[in-house]
Amino acid sequence: MNIIFQTWPWYVSGFLIGMxxxxxxxxxxxxxxxxxxxxxxxxxxxxKYVSFFNFDWKSQRxxxxxxxxxxxxxxxxxxxxxxxxxVDINPKTIAQLAQLGIDAPNGKxxxxxxxxxxxxxxxxxxxxxxxGGILIGFGTRYAGxxxxxxxxxxxxxxxxxxxxxxxxxxxxxxxxxxxLLPLIF
Amino acid sequence: MNVLKYLLVGFVFGIVLTKSExxxxxxxxxxxxxxxxxMYGIISVAIATGxxxxxxxxxxxxxxxxxxPIEIQDKEKGSTRYWIGGIFxxxxxxxxxxxxGPIFILxxxxxxxxxxxxxxxxxxxxxxxxxKDKLPH
Numbered sequence: 141m142n143i144i145f146q147t148w149p150w151y152v153s154g155f156l157i158g159m160x161x162x163x164x165x166x167x168x169x170x171x172x173x174x175x176x177x178x179x180x181x182x183x184x185x186x187x188k189y190v191s192f193f194n195f196d197w198k199s200q201r202x203x204x205x206x207x208x209x210x211x212x213x214x215x216x217x218x219x220x221x222x223x224x225x226x227v228d229i230n231p232k233t234i235a236q237l238a239q240l241g242i243d244a245p246n247g248k249x250x251x252x253x254x255x256x257x258x259x260x261x262x263x264x265x266x267x268x269x270x271x272g273g274i275l276i277g278f279g280t281r282y283a284g285x286x287x288x289x290x291x292x293x294x295x296x297x298x299x300x301x302x303x304x305x306x307x308x309x310x311x312x313x314x315x316x317x318x319x320l321l322p323l324i325f
Numbered sequence: 326m327n328v329l330k331y332l333l334v335g336f337v338f339g340i341v342l343t344k345s346e347x348x349x350x351x352x353x354x355x356x357x358x359x360x361x362x363x364m365y366g367i368i369s370v371a372i373a374t375g376x377x378x379x380x381x382x383x384x385x386x387x388x389x390x391x392x393x394p395i396e397i398q399d400k401e402k403g404s405t406r407y408w409i410g411g412i413f414x415x416x417x418x419x420x421x422x423x424x425x426g427p428i429f430i431l432x433x434x435x436x437x438x439x440x441x442x443x444x445x446x447x448x449x450x451x452x453x454x455x456x457k458d459k460l461p462h
Contacts, residue, residue, distance in 0.1 A: 150366030153345030160338050160375025165382065167330065168389040173426040177450040184447075192454035198384060205328050206335035210426065211433025213339020214348070218434035221344060228348065229351050230360040237354070249349040250431070254421070255438040266441055268420065273428075273445020274452065275417025280425060281453040282460065283410025284400065287424040290411075291368060294400055296375025301400040308411020309418060316419035317357035319430050324420075 145223035161292050169202060172289030174280035176200070176207050223247065227247075240325040258272065283308065339430045348430050350422030357419050406462040439444075 161171040179197040187194035227245035234244045242253045252258075256301020259265035280286040283305045285294060291309070343448060345367055346352045356364035381387070382395050389395050417422055421442050428446060431439040453460075 147346055148341070148344040150345065150363050151370050153341055153347070154367040154370025155339045155374050156337065157345075157371040158378065160334055160341070161371070161375050162378040162382075163334050165379070165390055165395060166387075167334075168393060168395070170398070172355070173424070173429070174450075176429070177425060178454075181447060181451050181454065186451055186454065190451070190454040192457050193451075202328075202331045205331040206338065209335020209337075210330040210339035210342070210372045210430050211335075213336040213341075214330075214343050214430035214433040215339075215435065216336075217343035221340070227346055227349050227351050229355045231353070233355045233358055233360045236358065237351075239425075245349070245351050249343075249346065249351070249434075250347055250422075250436060251350060254350065255425050255436060257438075259438050269438060269441035270445040270448075272417045272421030273442035273447075274449035275413050275420065275445075276423070276425065276428070276442070277417075277446035277449025277451075278419055278453045279410050279412070279414025279449070281410070281450050286414060286426070287368075287418075288426055290400075290407075292371050293373060294419055295372045296379055296440045297399075298376070299400045301377060301403060304404060304407035305411040308408045308416040312412035312415020312417075313353075313357045313360050313419035314415075315352060315412075316416045320416070321354075 144221050145225075147226050147228065156293060158296070161296065164206075169204075170289075171293045172203075172285055173183075173207070174277075174289060175285040176203050177277055178281060179204060218249070238324065242325065279312070338426070340360065342427060342430055343434065348423065348427035349456075353419060403462055406443040406460075 162274060164171045178193065179200045182193040182197035219225065224247035226247045227249060229245060242251045254265065284289065285305060290305040292303040295306065338392055342348050347364065347367055355361045379397065387395060423442060425446065428439060428443050432443060
């Protein structure tokens with residue numbers, strides 16, 4: 141029963157993610173998660189104020205169902221398929237995080253330092269998550285896709301614009317991870 | 326709309342991203358520090374699988390589930406939006422360790438602090454919508 145509890149190897153996971161994208165293509169759709177954020181804004185009535193959100197979000201309902209399924213999958217995987225051996229990251233990474241005051245995983249997916257319940261009392265922690273979210277929402281819509289839409293779908297279809305976007309993802313990510321995170325923590 | 330098949334695909338997606346730990350803040354940090362091959366392996370194999378699958382679809386004119394020819398839309402040509410938008414997203418990705426898929430998956434799993442990221446992502450999307458016509462694309 142190891143396969144249920146242990147961390148899935150990259151070659152199995154990568155293959156399954158590729159198959160999920162192909163599955164959606166076979167259904168006549170496209171794999172992309174960030175466009176759901178636009179649909180949700182439209183559902184909330186943003187189309188009355190901003191024309192970008194005045195589109196037929198109902199045509200995107202299928203993608204919201206994918207999201208619902210993903211949420212259920214996350215629930216099952218976290219609550220019934222986890223094990224303390226999970227998130228076995230590089231010891232060097234753990235040492236580096238300790239210097240920033242960020243706790244080691246010990247089977248957790250998320251560090252308490254950033255996601256624990258104490259953050260609701262810390263304006264700084266809330267601001268970090270909020271700004272991170274804004275950068276993600278703004279950046280993905282500006283670039284027209286995220287990891288699923290550009291890195292997986294776009295690169296699989298050999299799209300040059302997606303390659304530019306993905307290189308952009310890594311430029312931004314490396315700047316944050318190497319220069320900004322040490323300043324923030 | 327046959328809802329069930331989308332629910333099922335999403336369900337598998339949620340399980341795979343959680344069990345591969347691609348939803349983990351730690352894995353994203355480790356990736357950007359180049360201290361593990363894990364995330365690079367996942368992304369590379371996903372793309373390799375996708376490239377082969379799409380080539381098979383194109384070369385064999387495989388039809389979709391409704392019997393229609395499969396047409397995969399090309400991305401709009403351009404540069405500015407991809408570079409700048411990409412960098413913005415990358416900054417956020419490395420800060421809070423989640424891309425849009427994982428935001429939903431983590432919420433489903435009950436990580437309530439991710440609600441703040443989710444709200445921020447909606448706000449960021451809204452901000453883009455407001456300034457869309459003033460931004461270089």
